[in-house]
Amino acid sequence: MCGIVGYIGDKKVVPILLDGLKRLEYRGYDSAGLAVLERGRMVVHRSVGKIKELENAVWGANLVGTVGLGHTRWATHGRPTEENAHPHTDCTGDLVVIHNGIIENYLSLKEKLIQEGHRFRSETDTEVIAHLIEKYLADEPDLEVAVRRALNDVTGAYAIGVLWKGDPNRIVGAKCESPLVVGLGEGDFFFASDIPAILGLTRNVLFLNDREMVVLTKEGAEITTLAGERVQRAVETVMWSPILAEKGGYRHFMLKEIYEQPRAVRDTMRGRFSEDSGQIFFEGMEALDEALPEVRKVVLIACGTAWHAALVGKFMIEELCRLPVEVDYSSEFRYRDPVVDEGTLVVAVSQSGETLDTLAGIKAARARGCHTFAVCNVVGSSVTREVEGVLYTHAGPEIGVAATKTFTAQLVALYLFALYCGHKRGTADADRVRARLADLVRLPQQIEAALRLDAELEQLSHCYHTKSGFLYLGRGINYPIALEGALKLKEISYIHAEGYPAGEMKHGPIALISNEMPVVVVAPRDRVYEKILGNLQEVKARDGIVIAVGSEGDVELPKRADHCVTVPRTCHLLTPALLAIPMQLLAYHVAVRKGCDVDQPRNLAKSVTVE
Ligand code: AGP
Numbered sequence: 001m002c003g004i005v006g007y008i009g010d011k012k013v014v015p016i017l018l019d020g021l022k023r024l025e026y027r028g029y030d031s032a033g034l035a036v037l038e039r040g041r042m043v044v045h046r047s048v049g050k051i052k053e054l055e056n057a058v059w060g061a062n063l064v065g066t067v068g069l070g071h072t073r074w075a076t077h078g079r080p081t082e083e084n085a086h087p088h089t090d091c092t093g094d095l096v097v098i099h100n101g102i103i104e105n106y107l108s109l110k111e112k113l114i115q116e117g118h119r120f121r122s123e124t125d126t127e128v129i130a131h132l133i134e135k136y137l138a139d140e141p142d143l144e145v146a147v148r149r150a151l152n153d154v155t156g157a158y159a160i161g162v163l164w165k166g167d168p169n170r171i172v173g174a175k176c177e178s179p180l181v182v183g184l185g186e187g188d189f190f191f192a193s194d195i196p197a198i199l200g201l202t203r204n205v206l207f208l209n210d211r212e213m214v215v216l217t218k219e220g221a222e223i224t225t226l227a228g229e230r231v232q233r234a235v236e237t238v239m240w241s242p243i244l245a246e247k248g249g250y251r252h253f254m255l256k257e258i259y260e261q262p263r264a265v266r267d268t269m270r271g272r273f274s275e276d277s278g279q280i281f282f283e284g285m286e287a288l289d290e291a292l293p294e295v296r297k298v299v300l301i302a303c304g305t306a307w308h309a310a311l312v313g314k315f316m317i318e319e320l321c322r323l324p325v326e327v328d329y330s331s332e333f334r335y336r337d338p339v340v341d342e343g344t345l346v347v348a349v350s351q352s353g354e355t356l357d358t359l360a361g362i363k364a365a366r367a368r369g370c371h372t373f374a375v376c377n378v379v380g381s382s383v384t385r386e387v388e389g390v391l392y393t394h395a396g397p398e399i400g401v402a403a404t405k406t407f408t409a410q411l412v413a414l415y416l417f418a419l420y421c422g423h424k425r426g427t428a429d430a431d432r433v434r435a436r437l438a439d440l441v442r443l444p445q446q447i448e449a450a451l452r453l454d455a456e457l458e459q460l461s462h463c464y465h466t467k468s469g470f471l472y473l474g475r476g477i478n479y480p481i482a483l484e485g486a487l488k489l490k491e492i493s494y495i496h497a498e499g500y501p502a503g504e505m506k507h508g509p510i511a512l513i514s515n516e517m518p519v520v521v522v523a524p525r526d527r528v529y530e531k532i533l534g535n536l537q538e539v540k541a542r543d544g545i546v547i548a549v550g551s552e553g554d555v556e557l558p559k560r561a562d563h564c565v566t567v568p569r570t571c572h573l574l575t576p577a578l579l580a581i582p583m584q585l586l587a588y589h590v591a592v593r594k595g596c597d598v599d600q601p602r603n604l605a606k607s608v609t610v611e
Contacts, residue, residue: 001396002086002100003027003072004180005197006161006171008216009188014063017070020190020197021051026246026253026399027100027193028074030380031085034058035096035163036065042094042165046085067171069161071098075379076394077106077283078123087163088127090134091119094165097133099126100193101157101178102394104271107283109153129160143167144215144224147174151213151226156271159193174213174226177266182206182214182221184235189216195238196245203238252598254400254492258584259451262444264395264405265577268412269440273419278434280420287388291371292424295345298325299370301333301361302349303608305403305487306410309375310349311480312576313414319573320422320436330357331611334364342369349414350374351398351406352607353381362386375413377406391417400599401606402492404584407484408447411577415440418573439571443578446568450581453565457582460547460563461589464518470495471509472583473502473539474522475532481522481576485583492601493591502535515543520586521561522579525551526572536560549582551575 003024007016017034032054033046043063047053051072071086078084087096103109106125109132114120118131132150133143140146143164151158157177164170173180173191183190183198183205190198191214195205208214211226223231240249250256257264273280282288298317300310307329314325328336330348334357340346346365350358353376362383365372372387377395384390393409419436422428428436464470470489474482483499490497500509502521513519519539523532537560539546548561551569558564567578591598 001027001074003193003197004098004100004159004161005070005190005192006068006098006163006173006216007188007190008067008171008218009185010066010218011188012064013066013068014058016201017068018051018055019200020192021054021070021072023196023199023242023246024072024193025051026397028072028397030073030075030080031082032070032072033085033087034068034070035087036063036068037163037165037168038063038065040165040168042096044087044089044096046082048080048082048085067163067168069096069098069163069171074397076102076392077125079380084122084124086126088122088124088130090130092134095130095134095137096163097126097130098161099129100159102267102270103128103154103158104156105154129154133162137164137166141166143170143172144213147172148213148226148228157267161191169217171216172213173208173216175208176210180208182208182216184221187218189218189221191216194245194248195240196242199238199240199242199245204235205238206233206235251592252400254402254404254588254598257398257400257405258581258588260396261405261408261581262447264393264409265412265447266444267394268409269416270394272416273437275434275437275441278423278430278437280416280423280433282391282420285389285391287371288373289424291345291388292421294343295323295371296343297340298323298345298347299333299338299340299365300325300327300347300349301330301358303330303355303357305407305484306349306351308480308484308487309407309410309414311483312411312477313349313418315477316415316418316573317421320418320428321425322427330355330361334360338368340365340368340370342371344370346370346372348372348374348376348383348387349410350383351377351403351410353378353383354607354609355383356609356611359383359386375410375417377409398606401601401604402488402587408577408580412440412443415573436571436573439574442570443574446570446578447581450567450578453582454585456565457585458589461586461593464545465493465590465593467495467516467518469512470497470518470520471512472497472499472520472522473505473532473535474499475502475528476526477572478522478524478526478576478579481579481583482520484580485520485522485587488584488587489590491604492587492598493594493596494602495590502532505535505538510538510542513539513542513544515545518545518547520547520549523548523550523557524575524579525554525569526575533560549579
């Protein structure tokens with residue numbers, strides 16, 4: 001997830017771009033850049049790090065141009081380096097492009113363009129757009145036509161901005177699945193990824209729909225479809241405050257990120273498989289293909305929420321790859337002198353890629369000759385530089401300390417990883433992979449359905465936010481969701497909560513049950529459903545309060561519980577991703593009800609880079 005901003009008008013563009021990028025910094029901040037048409041020349045500045053670095057880089061340039069584009073990056077393809085920072089240019093350097101999204105077919109397009117003589121400078125998917133436009137401009141020097149033709153060649157998600165020295169009085173924007181808003185000022189016209197970037201300049205906006213383009217001149221904005229039809233769009237007035245706008249209108253980043261999960265999941269799977277052929281393709285995982293034949297055991301190492309994702313990953317990999325999987329806390333693994341060797345595949349699961357224990361665990365694995373890989377959300381982070389291959393989640397930056405969208409994105413990544421390895425090892429045939437991929441394709445909409453439990457869980461939080469302790473119970477692949485629900489609650493509401501395998505309750509925790517203790521029972525219709533119903537009964541028999549989370553259509557569960565919410569049905573390996581949603585929402589609303597600092601809970605950090 002990146003931030004883009006474009007401006008054309010009579011004001012100096014650099015301060016407008018820098019201010020807009022600062023307001024979009026929450027969308028990505030590993031590198032940034034801007035391009036300005038300066039007295040007939042295209043001037044481009046890029047820098048690694050936060051917007052401040054870019055500001056320092058352009059300060060002395062004294063740019064007075066009034067047309068330009070800006071970009072702040074959250075790397076998905078290509079490390080966070082100056083070469084990979086946007087704007088990207090064509091071969092001439094006279095055309096620049098900024099982009100938020102993922103171009104799925106960029107590799108095939110890049111190969112073809114290289115064969116046609118184009119010279120690439122970066123590792124990014126974005127750069128192919130600049131060379132495609134250049135190619136079509138050579139056919140017909142009309143920027144709007146060339147952009148339209150280029151976008152009809154690409155598949156994937158994009159919000160782009162384009163500026164060409166050959167047509168200095170226009171900038172072109174376009175969108176498909178990534179956001180783009182147009183700002184209408186007095187003789188000033190803008191586009192940006194999100195409202196905060198332009199809110200300080202105008203409150204009059206137009207929203208583009210997918211596969212629409214906008215051409216901005218100093219006279220106005222013209223919207224067309226990719227097919228070239230003119231579009232009339234009503235101007236809307238934004239009444240949000242700037243800070244509220246940064247959160248997309250949500251009260252907290254955590255809630256915004258909970259609601260971003262359909263997109264985060266969609267982006268994590270985007271471009272990584274063909275439903276028809278059942279083919280799964282990962283970039284940069286060649287070492288995995290080499291290692292797989294000799295792998296006899298998998299060890300997943302992680303901390304916190306990522307460890308819960310790893311526990312779910314164990315079920316996925318064992319079922320689809322028929323390999324034994326151990327899951328270890330990184331902090332335990334690194335000191336345990338584990339029995340691992342060149343026949344062991346050690347996979348680090350980490351949102352930040354900077355968790356010190358996980359980094360140390362990978363180094364310990366490498367020292368023992370293991371093959372090492374990572375599932376990670378931050379391109380170029382420390383863990384990703386220690387392993388042989390990385391399967392990136394494309395959840396975008398997660399600002400809330402409590403992990404939400406990165407958790408479900410990790411589950412999707414581990415699911416694809418298990419399918420890929422199972423297919424390579426011959427333990428999951430093409431039909432089975434296709435069937436599992438069909439389940440995966442349905443997951444984003446099913447998450448959207450689960451998000452509609454929000455109001456119900458907010459109501460529920462009013463009943464129980466004063467309780468001093470919660471117990472979360474689950475079985476099998478959904479036991480980790482009980483752990484995750486408990487962690488979410490305690491880390492943002494400071495209420496003690498414990499996740500437990502339901503079958504273990506009678507070995508101790510049952511002593512805790514009383515009419516003062518809410519017990520969240522994760523009870524989807526799966527192979528251990530009857531067993532967990534029995535555990536639910538044991539709680540009720542001791543006056544415990546049962547909040548059941550089950551499967552849509554289950555008529556039995558609501559009869560047994562004090563409260564019951566249900567999520568859509570899917571294959572058992574993906575059910576945890578759906579059950580996580582009500583867990584997150586319940587924790588969020590209890591914490592809000594208690595007046596806690598949801599986005600920055602006490603004593604916690606987003607990334608634990610100390611022991
Ligand atoms: C989860 O909500 C917490 N923020 C924390 O447990 C986190 O999952 C853990 O610190 C691991 O972080 P990582 O995924 O960046 O390695």
